Amino acid sequence: MVISIGVTQMRFGYFIRGKHKLKNKSVLLTFDDGPHPEYTPKILEILETESCKAIFFIIGSKAEKNPELIQAIVDAGHIIGNHTMTHPPLFALSRHSKVNAEIEKANQTIRALTGQKPVFFRPPIGYTNPIIAKSIKELKLTVIGWTLRSYDSVFRDPVKLTSRLIKRVKPGQIILLHDNLEVTQSCLAAFITEAKKKGITFVQSKENIPL
Ligand SMILES: [Zn+2]
Known part of the structure; x- marks a missing residue:
């Protein structure tokens, strides 16, 4: 119940003006909750074969354990986004200092591993509130939601x-997927191939991510 309210509020920009619609007709794939030592490399391979560029909303603590995967994501031309340091289940109920620390630590981790400060943020489970909105503004991040939830979990x-x-x-969608799930890497190649047959185009260069 709480989760569905949060997602609805986020979709309509009730608390945060997240950018959810693409300006052109390409579809943008986004992968949350990684990196995963087994599945992230497989997903990178598929994206390479299909010439798709994606945003990976990584968890800072997992990135620290798998720095080579973060490098591989960047080297392949994808974007690293911030999905907090530890993905706390009660993130949306946390006080301002904890919210700030979760986001800032992930920023620092990404910066240390890639040399770049992240621009994009996605809150755990998509739940936002005025405290999170305040932190996002202070830390100068842009929230990216989604228009198609895969329900891969x-x-x-x-x-x-x-x-x-x-x-x-459909054209112009931002799709929410997870690169820490076996099912996602199992279906990704078939999905992209079939979608292309339907006339769907995918974002092919991170400079062209039209947000
Ligand atoms: Zn997540």
Whole structure:
């Protein structure tokens, strides 16, 4: 209940004016909750084969444990976004100092590993509130939501997930996926191939991410 209210509020920009719509018709893939030692490299391989560029909203503590994956994401021309340091389940109920620390520590980790300060932020479970909005403003980050939720954390069958995504994908969408899930890497290649057959184009250069 709490989660669905938060997501709804975020979608309508009730608390944060997140940028959710792309200015052109390409589809942008976004991957949350990584990096994952097994699945992130497989996803990078698929994106390379299909010439797609994505945003990876990484968790700082996982990035610290897998610095080579962060480097691989950057080297492949994708964007690293901030998804907090530890992805606390009660992030949206945290006080301002804790929210700031979670976001800032992840910023510092990304900066130390890539030499770049992240620009984009996605709150855990998409839940936002005035405290998070304040931190985002202070830390000069832009919130990126999504327009198509894959539900890859719910649909564990890659065939079902693939057909669900193919049915729903439309030009200009931002798709929420997770690079820490086996099902996501299992369905990604088939989804992209089938979507292209439907006439869908994907973002091909990070400079062209039209946000
Ligand atoms: Zn997450």
